[in-house]
Amino acid sequence: MNELVTIIPSRLASIRLPDKPLELINNKEMILHVHDAAVKAGVGEVFVATPDEKIKEVIKNANGNVIKTQGDHQTGTDRIYEIFDKTLNKKPKFIINLQGDMPNINSNDIKNLAIYIKKKFCDIATLGSELLEKKEMNNKNVVKVSTVENIKNKGFSQVKDFFRLNSETEKNFVYHHIGIYAFTSDSLINYVSLKRSNLELKRNLEQMRALENGMKIDVGFVKSPPLSVDTKEDLIQIKKMMEKND
Numbered sequence: 001m002n003e004l005v006t007i008i009p010s011r012l013a014s015i016r017l018p019d020k021p022l023e024l025i026n027n028k029e030m031i032l033h034v035h036d037a038a039v040k041a042g043v044g045e046v047f048v049a050t051p052d053e054k055i056k057e058v059i060k061n062a063n064g065n066v067i068k069t070q071g072d073h074q075t076g077t078d079r080i081y082e083i084f085d086k087t088l089n090k091k092p093k094f095i096i097n098l099q100g101d102m103p104n105i106n107s108n109d110i111k112n113l114a115i116y117i118k119k120k121f122c123d124i125a126t127l128g129s130e131l132l133e134k135k136e137m138n139n140k141n142v143v144k145v146s147t148v149e150n151i152k153n154k155g156f157s158q159v160k161d162f163f164r165l166n167s168e169t170e171k172n173f174v175y176h177h178i179g180i181y182a183f184t185s186d187s188l189i190n191y192v193s194l195k196r197s198n199l200e201l202k203r204n205l206e207q208m209r210a211l212e213n214g215m216k217i218d219v220g221f222v223k224s225p226p227l228s229v230d231t232k233e234d235l236i237q238i239k240k241m242m243e244k245n246d
Contacts, residue, residue, distance in 0.1 A: 002044035003093040004114055007083050008034055009076035010100035012052045016230050021055050023235055025103055025242050029058050030229065033103035033242075039064075041110035044092075048100070049083045074196065075206045077181070081192045084185075094118060095188050099179035102226040104242055109222045110180070116156060117182035122218040123190075124210055125156070125182040128175035129225035136176060140164040141230050143205060145177040151221040159217040162205050176225050181207070187215060 010021045010031050017023075021031035031048065038046040048059045051071035059066035067087050073079040080097050084090060094117050096110065109127060117125045128145045130152070136142045143164060149157040150173055162177060183191070191210055199208040210217060227238045 004044040004096065004118070005084075005088065005092045005094075006038045006041070006044060006046045006096040006098055006110070007080040008038060008046070008048045008098045008100045009073075009079040010034075010048055010050045010052075010055050011071075011079075012054065014101075014230075017232060017235065020229055020235065021050075021100055022058065023229075025239050030103045031055055031100050032058055032062055032064075034098065034100050034105060035059060035062070035064050037103075037105045037107050038096075038098055038110060040107040041114070042107075043096070043111055043114040047083055047087070049079045051079075077188075077206055078192060081188060084188060090185060090189070093185050095183045095185065097181040097183065099228065101229045102179060103229070103238060105180070105226040106222065106224060109178075109226075112222075113180060113182050113220065116218070116220060117184065120184060121156070122158070123184060123187035123215040124207075124217045126159075126207070126217060126219050127178040127180055127222050128219045129178060129222050131174065131176050138165070143177040143179075145175050145219050147173045147175070147219055149173065151175065151219060154221075156218045156220040159211065159219050162203070162207050162211070164203060164205070175219070175221070177219070178222065178225055179228055191215070 012019050014020050023030050048066040049069050051069050056066045067083050069082050145162050146160045147157040151157045194213050197209045197212040
């Protein structure tokens with residue numbers, strides 16, 4: 001087994017866009033696009049973690065690794081921990097939690113994140129990109145991350161905060177957060193042992209649990225952000241983007 005694994009939590013019961021992992025983009029399911037990008041990154045084994053039989057069948061039919069999980073996990077990180085704990089017996093030293101709703105994620109960005117977490121500069125590493133438009137700044141569906149330094153120049157910097165809407169958005173060192181996290185094994189074990197925090201619940205951002213408990217999170221810059229599909233409008237947009245580039 002590789003020292004690093006990528007685990008993709010995925011479920012059908014999305015509130016805003018039910019069944020989105022099975023939506024077809026260029027005649028391929030969204031979850032399969034994400035899975036294939038992770039495999040292409042070539043940084044270790046890839047697993048899809050799902051409570052749903054339909055998702056399991058899609059990945060299984062593509063000869064991918066898929067594990068049926070419990071259905072009552074509160075967060076995606078809790079779901080990947082089940083695989084890390086019960087299937088992988090806590091053996092991997094590094095774990096990437098890749099969200100299953102980013103079908104145009106760049107494999108090189110996954111690879112660069114894997115390289116960084118192995119340096120053990122932080123407990124958790126993630127990614128961010130430029131906020132491209134005014135409407136993104138005022139869009140609560142676009143999660144923002146603020147950093148200590150300019151990651152566009154530096155590459156990686158320590159995270160100060162995550163938020164959806166904030167008067168600080170237009171100031172320096174605020175970026176569009178991308179839903180991918182790399183953990184050391186110790187940090188993942190620590191994270192799931194913590195109670196859900198106040199800001200995690202208030203902002204509906206599970207990464208706040210780590211920040212509020214003093215865990216160090218670093219974020220790296222990527223030039224082209226993947227689109228996180230949360231709504232029907234997002235789905236229409238991603239289909240146009242990926243069909244155009246096909």
